[in-house]
Amino acid sequence: MGPKLLFIDIETSPILLTSWTLRPPHASAVYVVRDTYILMASWKWSHERTVHTAALPDFPRYKRHRHDDKDLCGVLHYLLDEADIVCAHNGDAFDIKKINSRLITNGFKPPSPFKTIDTLKAARRAFKFDSNKLDNIGRYLNEGRKIPNTGAALWRGCVEDGDPKAWATMRRYCKQDTELLARVYERVKPWMPNHPNVNLYKAYQDKPGCPKCGSENTQRRGIAVKLSSKYYRFQCCDCGGWFSGMKV
Ligand SMILES: [Zn+2]
Structure with missing residues (x-):
């Protein structure tokens, strides 16, 4: 048995703020109505085939508190705590730090320490792809694409309207990201000089x-x-x- 390797991707809400003008460069926040929070996550363990998802509407709390990610953070805390290694695209700069910031805000203690693999860092280190976005790396390596999302309209549908159709689309989109992440990781892995040593997690x-x-x-x-x-x-x-x- 090797390490417990977790592939993960999260989607977050935009910040809701007020502004006196929409004209850059003067557009700035007068005050913040709602800070960013986590909308959903998708994850896969390396020893499993299934990609799991958890989105805010999956929790009973959603009915009364549409913008409360505490229960979702509970799931994320459990996952990080279980994992020996966490792999995400741009995870070191975004996903893991964003999860951490929501965990501390929601009053969680730190999960047990884990190592990280960031496929964005790995791509930047070994290759000169025209773009290091997960979607493009997937395309260059013939491992698939991200599902095109409808951008602002999709986020508005989930965050403001609570539209079940928008949530279903968000879920497909997020799930595909983790599937693609795991495939891109497999391709990039042999090229990573600093990959954590998986032998150290074996009994003998x-x-x-x-x-x-x-x-x-x-x-x-x-x-x-x-x-x-x-x-x-x-x-x-x-x-x-x-x-x-x-x-x-
Ligand atoms: Zn090998």
Whole structure:
């Protein structure tokens, strides 16, 4: 058994604020009516095929408090607490921090620590794609696209109108994002030099395992020369990633 790897994507509400003018650059908030909050999340565990979703209307609280994400935050807290590694696209800068900020606002304690994999950082580090948006990476790698969303109208339908059709669309959109994220991760994984070592989460192993995918189907191929020492170099025959083993 390797680490519990969680793929996750969240959708958030826009900030509701008042302004004296719509004309930039003078448009600025006179006061904030409602801060941003989490509308829904989709997630998948790496050992499962199912993508799960939870949206505000799934909770009884929604009937009386349409903009209250406390119960949804409870689910997110549980997920982060369970996970050894959390993978999201731009997760280090957005999803995880946004979840954290809603957790503390709703009075939660921190979830147990986990490592993160950010596919946006990984893409920026290894490649020069024309665009690093998940939708475009999915297109370049033939792994699928995001479902086109109707933008402002969709968010308004969910946030202000509570329209069940808009929520259904939001759910499909968010679910597809996590499916795409998991596929893009699999493609980018062998190219990530700083992928957390999944072997450390195993009870025991016989052969040197691939640190990225855990496969023991590996081959010794040459020598890795580092700053002060040389190491035996291996390649994983499953994912294709390289790693170094014992000192020569
Ligand atoms: Zn591998």
